[in-house]
Amino acid sequence: MYLFDQAINFVTSPSVFFFVSIALFLASIEFAHVWTKPKVAGGIAVALVAFVAYASTKHQVAETLSKPDNLPIVIIVALLGFLYWLSMRQAVVNDDRVAAGEPVKEAAEKNRKVLVWPDLVYTELIAMVLCVVVLVAWSLLIRAPLEEPANIGRTPNPAKAPWYFLGLQEILVYFDPWWAGVGLPGTIMMGLIAIPYVDRNPKGNGYYTLRERKAAITVFCFGFFILWLLLAFIGTFLRGPGWNFFGLFEDWDHNFVAELNNVNLSQIIWVDLLGQREPKFWLAREMWGFLAVGFYMGVLPVLIAMTVGKKLFRELGALRFGVVVNLALLMAALPLKMVLRWGLNLKYLVYLPEIQTNI
Amino acid sequence: MIKQAGDWLRGTQVWKSIFRHGPPTTARNRTMVMLSNVFLHLHPVRARASGIRLSFTWCMGGLTFFLFLVEAVTGILLMFYYRPVAASAYMDIMALREDVPLGIMREIHRWGAHAMVITVWLHMFRVFMTGSYKPPREFNWGIGVVLLVLTLLLSFTGYLLPWDQLAVWAITVGTNMARAHPVVGYEGPGANLLQVNGIALVHSGDDIRYALLGGRFVGEATLLRFYVLHCIAVPVMAMVLMAVHFWRVRKDGGISGPL
Numbered sequence: 233m234y235l236f237d238q239a240i241n242f243v244t245s246p247s248v249f250f251f252v253s254i255a256l257f258l259a260s261i262e263f264a265h266v267w268t269k270p271k272v273a274g275g276i277a278v279a280l281v282a283f284v285a286y287a288s289t290k291h292q293v294a295e296t297l298s299k300p301d302n303l304p305i306v307i308i309v310a311l312l313g314f315l316y317w318l319s320m321r322q323a324v325v326n327d328d329r330v331a332a333g334e335p336v337k338e339a340a341e342k343n344r345k346v347l348v349w350p351d352l353v354y355t356e357l358i359a360m361v362l363c364v365v366v367l368v369a370w371s372l373l374i375r376a377p378l379e380e381p382a383n384i385g386r387t388p389n390p391a392k393a394p395w396y397f398l399g400l401q402e403i404l405v406y407f408d409p410w411w412a413g414v415g416l417p418g419t420i421m422m423g424l425i426a427i428p429y430v431d432r433n434p435k436g437n438g439y440y441t442l443r444e445r446k447a448a449i450t451v452f453c454f455g456f457f458i459l460w461l462l463l464a465f466i467g468t469f470l471r472g473p474g475w476n477f478f479g480l481f482e483d484w485d486h487n488f489v490a491e492l493n494n495v496n497l498s499q500i501i502w503v504d505l506l507g508q509r510e511p512k513f514w515l516a517r518e519m520w521g522f523l524a525v526g527f528y529m530g531v532l533p534v535l536i537a538m539t540v541g542k543k544l545f546r547e548l549g550a551l552r553f554g555v556v557v558n559l560a561l562l563m564a565a566l567p568l569k570m571v572l573r574w575g576l577n578l579k580y581l582v583y584l585p586e587i588q589t590n591i
Numbered sequence: 592m593i594k595q596a597g598d599w600l601r602g603t604q605v606w607k608s609i610f611r612h613g614p615p616t617t618a619r620n621r622t623m624v625m626l627s628n629v630f631l632h633l634h635p636v637r638a639r640a641s642g643i644r645l646s647f648t649w650c651m652g653g654l655t656f657f658l659f660l661v662e663a664v665t666g667i668l669l670m671f672y673y674r675p676v677a678a679s680a681y682m683d684i685m686a687l688r689e690d691v692p693l694g695i696m697r698e699i700h701r702w703g704a705h706a707m708v709i710t711v712w713l714h715m716f717r718v719f720m721t722g723s724y725k726p727p728r729e730f731n732w733g734i735g736v737v738l739l740v741l742t743l744l745l746s747f748t749g750y751l752l753p754w755d756q757l758a759v760w761a762i763t764v765g766t767n768m769a770r771a772h773p774v775v776g777y778e779g780p781g782a783n784l785l786q787v788n789g790i791a792l793v794h795s796g797d798d799i800r801y802a803l804l805g806g807r808f809v810g811e812a813t814l815l816r817f818y819v820l821h822c823i824a825v826p827v828m829a830m831v832l833m834a835v836h837f838w839r840v841r842k843d844g845g846i847s848g849p850l
């Protein structure tokens with residue numbers, strides 16, 4: 233058990249956890265036809281429940297879970313796990329039907345019109361009753377939290393945002409607040425709204441399928457599962473006092489002080505690599521950062537359009553392609569920045585206190 | 592016996608004045624139910640079998656709306672007891688907790704709020720996985736995204752109201768980011784360039800965070816602002832958009848299905 237606990241702590245250290253999750257996610261897309269088989273999925277579910285039961289015997293996990301506001305993240309992960317299976321299962325079954333030359337299940341039902349009373353109205357009624365039962369039970373079992381009265385003079389450590397914004401608070405570790413708190417949420421919202429206008433694939437409208445829109449599903453689920461929920465999960469369970477990182481089963485050490493040795497790109501290149509002083513003039517000092525960001529957001533899309541994205545570019549046209557690629561690059565910027573932080577201790581690519589802008 | 596009582600009831604003038612059709616046992620009467628009731632009339636009379644299958648929609652949009660209604664009812668009950676001033680807010684919550692035997696309105700309101708955040712995300716996930724955002728439903732997807740943001744804002748503004756340490760610090764952390772808003776936040780990009788004769792135009796006493804909080808810190812004014820946002824402004828916006836959302840579900844051809 234000791235070895236197992238150590239292994240879990242290792243797997244839940246920041247970089248490992250992140251990459252293991254990405255690998256598992258990509259595998260879940262690639263091998264959807266395997267793990268969605270009811271028997272396999274049931275086995276996975278049992279193993280996960282057993283793990284959660286074991287984990288909640290651990291002191292720190294139990295402590296975190298005893299805060300009732302931390303429960304929703306567990307609930308949504310569990311529900312989403314089930315619904316991800318349900319949608320992928322239906323997708324796989326539909327894809328098999330298409331491969332066998334049959335119409336998808338929804339198409340077979342399409343021409344059968346049913347009366348909404350009673351078929352739908354009763355389903356809704358039952359759903360509402362169940363919802364009330366669950367809410368009342370939840371409310372009877374767990375009291376709404378009330379801590380000491382507000383005191384602006386006493387900062388709790390760690391001070392955490394509500395669970396549904398913890399992803400953003402986690403991003404704050406890697407990005408400047410203007411980007412983590414304002415730029416990125418705005419981009420996410422605009423990006424979501426843009427989806428129907430840039431996804432020109434006419435297939436997969438109104439039925440479950442994976443094969444016909446694999447790329448779209450992969451990108452969306454990657455953003456939702458990894459960049460949003462996983463980060464919120466990390467913020468809830470793995471971030472302790474001082475916003476330091478702790479393995480899942482580690483106790484939070486309030487005296488732990490992490491070394492802060494993050495440096496900016498200008499220092500890495502001018503001082504460490506070229507052995508010079510940093511130039512005084514900001515444009516010269518930050519030129520590497522500008523080059524990097526300019527290349528990433530300006531040149532890379534063109535390169536992609538000319539090489540791997542040739543076909544997509546032809547299909548979408550310049551405007552839509554530009555939006556898609558830039559959104560995708562912004563999305564990829566988050567894991568990239570994390571890697572740069574873990575690998576090079578990089579703080580900012582561009583550091584401009586002159587205009588309070590860091591990237 | 593019961594059947595006789597039922598028949599008698601359905602024969603009374605009162606019953607007939609409310610329900611203008613016979614028992615919903617025939618196709619005609621089942622149609623009449625849907626058409627003559629303003630709430631049921633949100634639905635079509637007939638729908639594609641695929642669209643009402645539980646494993647297709649998971650009923651998540653409907654549950655989100657239902658939870659919104661639960662929140663409205665329990666929220667109104669809480670408003671009877673809660674005063675949004677720093678001197679009494681915490682005491683009022685305490686009183687709800689200590690003085691009401693078996694009182695669970697606050698619990699239902701709080702867990703219902705969390706549940707609504709959960710269901711709205713799962714609803715979005717379902718809509719994505721069935722490709723239901725594709726034409727002709729592009730616009731309704733956009734309305735949905737705004738509804739998602741409003742749901743989060745509802746939850747977030749309510750989080751402050753108990754006025755305990757949890758509330759104040761969660762909101763402090765959450766609103767700190769507004770300081771960094773480009774140009775209008777005093778620590779944000781470009782804000783320090785806006786100066787006249789060396790006097791900053793955007794500072795901690797007039798930037799966007801100040802407008803949000805009604806002060807430099809989360810305090811008395813913030814409580815009132817968040818209360819008004821939570822109980823009036825955001826719910827009204829959400830209601831209007833939900834009306835549009837439901838209308839468009841119908842106008843875009845009902846729940847999506849293969850073309």
Ligand code: HEM
Binds near residue numbers: 650731735
């Ligand atoms: C307060 C939040 C919301 C409420 C109350 C709500 C309610 C509903 C309801 C009752 C339906 C009917 C079908 C169903 O139950 O699945 C629906 C459909 C739909 N919703 Fe929402 N919704 C909300 C948020 C969203 C969000 C966040 C999105 C997407 C970003 C969205 C996009 C859509 C779309 C595109 C449809 C049509 C689906 C189809 O035809 O299959 N909605 N919504």
